[in-house]
Amino acid sequence: MACPQWQVSQVFAHIFIHSCYIAILRTQAVSRAMQPVTHIASPIESLEEAIERCQILGMRLSRQRRYILELLWKEREHLSAREIYDRLSQQGREIGHTSVYQNLEALSEQGIIECVERSDGRLYGHLSSPHSHVNCTDTQQIIDINIELPEEILKQVEAQTGVKVSDYRIDFFGTKTTQSP
Ligand SMILES: [Zn+2]
Numbered sequence: 001m002a003c004p005q006w007q008v009s010q011v012f013a014h015i016f017i018h019s020c021y022i023a024i025l026r027t028q029a030v031s032r033a034m035q036p037v038t039h040i041a042s043p044i045e046s047l048e049e050a051i052e053r054c055q056i057l058g059m060r061l062s063r064q065r066r067y068i069l070e071l072l073w074k075e076r077e078h079l080s081a082r083e084i085y086d087r088l089s090q091q092g093r094e095i096g097h098t099s100v101y102q103n104l105e106a107l108s109e110q111g112i113i114e115c116v117e118r119s120d121g122r123l124y125g126h127l128s129s130p131h132s133h134v135n136c137t138d139t140q141q142i143i144d145i146n147i148e149l150p151e152e153i154l155k156q157v158e159a160q161t162g163v164k165v166s167d168y169r170i171d172f173f174g175t176k177t178t179q180s181p
Contacts, residue, residue: 068113070125073126081124104110114127116133
């Protein structure tokens with residue numbers, strides 16, 4: 001899933017361990033009561049499935065809401081509400097600022113799209129199922145990636161914390177700058 005030009009070893013060399021967090025979201029004891037919609041439902045793997053999920057959840061599928069879902073699935077980036085508004089406007093899609101914000105909030109609350117909290121605001125992505133991120137500190141680009149930690153690492157985390165890990169997301173940080181050998 002990562003861009004081919006990424007030098008994997010370089011990316012890993014740049015991982016800031018302190019920034020690499022493992023979200024131990026909940027203990028098994030409370031997991032059932034606290035599970036969000038995304039964990040009960042199967043992962044959304046296409047625009048069509050995202051639209052279908054809206055219908056299953058009884059969300060009105062307005063033209064504007066469809067525009068946003070189409071854009072996120074086409075671009076496959078993590079975009080701010082402003083960027084989404086700008087891109088839709090450039091494409092001649094008629095949608096107001098407020099409508100963009102409201103639809104993004106509704107879609108992320110229902111677990112249909114991803115919402116990433118950043119210090120400078122929220123970003124939205126098409127992938128709502130749990131996944132990890134590779135953050136390029138040069139370009140501020142965030143690349144979705146699926147990483148499975150080896151069983152022994154999960155066991156170590158559980159042994160050290162007493163928490164049964166049911167889910168995790170990892171943030172990798174790095175640069176795309178190629179270093180000369
Ligand atoms: Zn993402």
